[in-house]
Amino acid sequence: MKALLILLVLPWSAHAQPSTDARALYQSGKYADAARLFSEEVEQRPNDAAAQYNLGNALYRSQLLGPAVASYLRAWELDPRDEDIRFNLDFALRKAGEGLYPDETPLPLFLAFHALSAREAEGLQWIFWWAMLLGGSLFIVSERRREALRVPLLALSLAWLCLAGWWGLLAASTPKDLAVTVAPRTELRNGPGDGYSVGFTAPEGRRVSILGEKEDWLEIGVLKEGVKGWVKKGSIEKV
Amino acid sequence: MIGSFLLALALSPAASADDVSVAARVDTDHVALNEQILLEVTVTGDRTDLPEPAMPSLPNFQVYSSGRSQNVTISGGKVQSTIVYSYVLVPRFVGDAVIPPITVEAGGKTYASTSIAINVGKPSQGGTPSGPPPSTPRANPTARRPRPSGGGNGAPDLFVTSKVDRPKAYVGQQVTLSVRFHTAVELLGNPEYVPPATQGFLSEDLPPLRNSQLTDRGRIYYYTEIKTALFPLEPGSSPIAPAVVRAQVRQDAAVDPFAPDFFQKFFSQGLLAGQTRELKTEPIAVQVLPLPEDGKPSEFTGAVGRYRAKAAVSKTNAQVGDAVDLIVTVEGEGNLRTAGDLKLPQMDSFQVYDTVTSLSLAKKNDVVTSVKTYKTVLVPKASGAVRVPGIPFSYFDPSAQKYVQLETEPIDVQVAPGAARPSASIGTTAPAPGVVAVASDIRYLKESAGAAWVSALTGLTTRRLPHALPLAALVLCVGLSAMREQEARDPRGQRARKALLRAKESIHASERARKGGRHDQAATLLAEAVQHYLYDKLGPDAAGMPFHKALELMHRRHPKIGEERLSSLRGLWDELEGRRFAPRSANQKTEQALADAAMGHLEALDRELRS
Numbered sequence: 001m002k003a004l005l006i007l008l009v010l011p012w013s014a015h016a017q018p019s020t021d022a023r024a025l026y027q028s029g030k031y032a033d034a035a036r037l038f039s040e041e042v043e044q045r046p047n048d049a050a051a052q053y054n055l056g057n058a059l060y061r062s063q064l065l066g067p068a069v070a071s072y073l074r075a076w077e078l079d080p081r082d083e084d085i086r087f088n089l090d091f092a093l094r095k096a097g098e099g100l101y102p103d104e105t106p107l108p109l110f111l112a113f114h115a116l117s118a119r120e121a122e123g124l125q126w127i128f129w130w131a132m133l134l135g136g137s138l139f140i141v142s143e144r145r146r147e148a149l150r151v152p153l154l155a156l157s158l159a160w161l162c163l164a165g166w167w168g169l170l171a172a173s174t175p176k177d178l179a180v181t182v183a184p185r186t187e188l189r190n191g192p193g194d195g196y197s198v199g200f201t202a203p204e205g206r207r208v209s210i211l212g213e214k215e216d217w218l219e220i221g222v223l224k225e226g227v228k229g230w231v232k233k234g235s236i237e238k239v
Numbered sequence: 240m241i242g243s244f245l246l247a248l249a250l251s252p253a254a255s256a257d258d259v260s261v262a263a264r265v266d267t268d269h270v271a272l273n274e275q276i277l278l279e280v281t282v283t284g285d286r287t288d289l290p291e292p293a294m295p296s297l298p299n300f301q302v303y304s305s306g307r308s309q310n311v312t313i314s315g316g317k318v319q320s321t322i323v324y325s326y327v328l329v330p331r332f333v334g335d336a337v338i339p340p341i342t343v344e345a346g347g348k349t350y351a352s353t354s355i356a357i358n359v360g361k362p363s364q365g366g367t368p369s370g371p372p373p374s375t376p377r378a379n380p381t382a383r384r385p386r387p388s389g390g391g392n393g394a395p396d397l398f399v400t401s402k403v404d405r406p407k408a409y410v411g412q413q414v415t416l417s418v419r420f421h422t423a424v425e426l427l428g429n430p431e432y433v434p435p436a437t438q439g440f441l442s443e444d445l446p447p448l449r450n451s452q453l454t455d456r457g458r459i460y461y462y463t464e465i466k467t468a469l470f471p472l473e474p475g476s477s478p479i480a481p482a483v484v485r486a487q488v489r490q491d492a493a494v495d496p497f498a499p500d501f502f503q504k505f506f507s508q509g510l511l512a513g514q515t516r517e518l519k520t521e522p523i524a525v526q527v528l529p530l531p532e533d534g535k536p537s538e539f540t541g542a543v544g545r546y547r548a549k550a551a552v553s554k555t556n557a558q559v560g561d562a563v564d565l566i567v568t569v570e571g572e573g574n575l576r577t578a579g580d581l582k583l584p585q586m587d588s589f590q591v592y593d594t595v596t597s598l599s600l601a602k603k604n605d606v607v608t609s610v611k612t613y614k615t616v617l618v619p620k621a622s623g624a625v626r627v628p629g630i631p632f633s634y635f636d637p638s639a640q641k642y643v644q645l646e647t648e649p650i651d652v653q654v655a656p657g658a659a660r661p662s663a664s665i666g667t668t669a670p671a672p673g674v675v676a677v678a679s680d681i682r683y684l685k686e687s688a689g690a691a692w693v694s695a696l697t698g699l700t701t702r703r704l705p706h707a708l709p710l711a712a713l714v715l716c717v718g719l720s721a722m723r724e725q726e727a728r729d730p731r732g733q734r735a736r737k738a739l740l741r742a743k744e745s746i747h748a749s750e751r752a753r754k755g756g757r758h759d760q761a762a763t764l765l766a767e768a769v770q771h772y773l774y775d776k777l778g779p780d781a782a783g784m785p786f787h788k789a790l791e792l793m794h795r796r797h798p799k800i801g802e803e804r805l806s807s808l809r810g811l812w813d814e815l816e817g818r819r820f821a822p823r824s825a826n827q828k829t830e831q832a833l834a835d836a837a838m839g840h841l842e843a844l845d846r847e848l849r850s
Binding site for chain 1 (some may be wrong): 536719
């Protein structure tokens with residue numbers, strides 16, 4: 001229980017307001033310097049969606065589309081309900097030739113499914129997990145409270161089941177090793193080496209999943225087109 | 240003289256119809272044989288891709304291109320382009336000559352200038368500073384008529400040479416071809432120069448011609464040097480075909496004054512009879528290197544040389560909807576004729592229209608320099624301070640063998656709101672104006688940190704091991720519950736299992752009573768501890784049974800209990816009975832010993848029962 005309390009309290013205590021210096025630099029058009037300061041904020045508060053979003057903005061203005069998309073993706077993963085984050089992520093992804101919203105899925109359904117991020121769904125299901133199991137323990141040991149606990153316990157169990165299922169679906173729909181191309185023209189080779197021919201090229205800012213690794217080379221799959229190939233490690237950034 | 244150009248041609252009649260015109264003018268219509276004429280051909284039209292004029296056959300002149308300049312204006316959405324082509328004409332013969340109409344093909348129509356009459360006189364004494372390649376070199380006006388000088392060493396009367404300034408060059412790098420025509424004899428007129436075929440090169444003449452003299456193998460030669468700038472288009476080995484020079488020299492046939500046909504020959508050949516000599520240069524191969532792929536910037540469009548770039552706008556204060564010209568000028572050494580369009584960065588604050596380009600070429604000190612101007616009309620979409628970002632431009636510097644990336648300075652434009660359009664009439668129910676999409680861009684920074692509960696919730700996912708705690712609690716509770724149920728189902732067995740525990744509690748209670756001075760109660764509790772132990776173990780069958788009987792029943796049920804243990808218990812019981820009913824005979828010490836003995840016997844008996 002103490003560990004749980006620490007986990008709950010720590011993020012609150014570490015919460016701070018964004019740097020005014022970084023904002024001033026951004027305002028004056030010094031986007032690279034602003035990105036450096038926003039990056040420091042992200043290091044201090046890695047679970048702050050706003051910090052990731054602001055970093056993405058500064059990177060985008062610095063003409064670094066790939067790193068900007070990576071930052072927006074991190075922000076979206078932290079807070080998928082934020083409309084600004086969704087807008088900028090979709091905007092940046094469209095610059096890279098894809099979009100956030102899949103064509104085949106109705107938008108309301110997509111938004112409903114992504115009302116929670118995988119991590120939020122996991123966090124919530126853990127809360128319900130604790131409540132359900134502690135309530136169940138009380139239900140077992142206390143005969144006189146059993147009647148009063150029966151309905152709430154049932155509701156808790158159903159809620160936990162839904163959240164756990166939601167978390168599982170979100171985790172399954174997100175590539176395990178998500179990354180973004182950060183080179184202007186990433187060449188996907190047919191093997192892990194310069195000697196292999198280039199099979200495809202991908203523009204900067206494309207979402208890819210890491211499929212394998214061999215020395216300085218990574219096997220990646222481009223999510224939109226479904227093609228795969230080998231790239232040098234520096235040409236993608238993990239999300 | 241240059242300033243007082245003589246307008247030789249007005250617009251052609253057909254030109255005005257289609258907004259295309261061609262005009263030609265010369266700087267003078269009287270020229271000496273050792274002078275030159277500057278011809279300018281101006282093509283004007285409402286398009287930027289105006290074709291080059293087709294030069295007619297000019298047998299009386301040697302023609303050299305000396306450059307071009309272009310000016311493009313955009314006004315009211317219309318483009319007006321003017322290209323001026325400059326040529327140097329070197330007369331070849333004395334007498335009257337005509338420059339025929341110069342034509343331009345545009346839109347399926349032919350536009351032509353009118354002809355220009357030129358009078359070529361005998362060579363002047365002084366010549367012009369930029370005189371053509373005459374038979375009388377400017378460097379030595381007194382030697383207008385070179386005479387044969389020696390020639391006994393096998394030195395030819397005429398010869399030509401050619402060379403390039405570099406045998407290897409990158410694609411787009413200037414290679415200067417020099418062709419020299421040497422003569423040691425008098426020429427009948429200026430020679431005709433046929434440039435070499437330079438397939439695979441972009442060719443630009445490099446006037447003026449150079450005239451000088453040198454001594455070779457004992458003969459004095461007067462030479463004329465013609466230079467041409469060549470720009471390779473493809474990598475590989477590109478050949479430069481031979482150049483041809485045709486010169487008319489005095490016929491060297493001897494006439495015998497004593498021959499019978501002397502007068503016939505004298506008058507048929509004449510003293511000035513000449514013959515044409517054709518001379519060719521050797522072909523030259525130039526190795527053309529490809530531009531390196533490593534480090535090639537994404538905005539590189541083929542510019543090779545050394546350039547600088549600058550950007551300007553036609554106005555820095557504008558209204559929404561105004562046209563603002565963005566003018567990017569790239570200039571420097573090299574030929575920008577083959578360079579592609581600029582890659583303009585994203586400018587979401589503006590409506591960006593097509594870019595029109597103009598190119599001017601100049602040739603100074605045998606180096607081709609270019610000025611390329613890119614004009615783009617920008618229309619601000621919304622009011623406020625908007626910025627035209629730096630425009631990137633890249634070129635390959637062959638001397639440094641690397642790509643150079645330039646970017647112009649950003650330009651700020653202050654845009655005021657556009658004039659509101661008045662409604663058609665007051666009182667009408669015109670539809671309310673809707674939201675108009677102006678520009679698409681990312682949204683602004685977030686002023687405050689993200690929701691704290693999101694961070695807290697996310698923090699729950701970092702360590703998963705603590706989440707096993709409630710499961711452990713539940714398992715514990717399930718165990719406890721199972722034990723309770725077990726007790727409920729088997730009270731006799733439960734009583735037997737807890738017999739020793741209950742006996743110990745009674746013994747401890749007895750000790751507390753004894754320490755409290757309640758000796759009778761202590762003795763009773765001690766006796767009950769032993770007796771109840773037996774009853775708990777034996778169950779309801781022993782209810783109301785005297786201690787000794789109960790002990791016998793215990794022995795029958797558990798024969799492995801030793802006789803010694805039984806007798807000890809009997810003795811203990813007797814002593815306890817005695818203590819209960821004669822308490823005054825006891826003292827503190829013996830009560831303690833009895834309690835210890837009871838505890839020891841019961842624990843030993845319990846071990847024997849469980850073994």
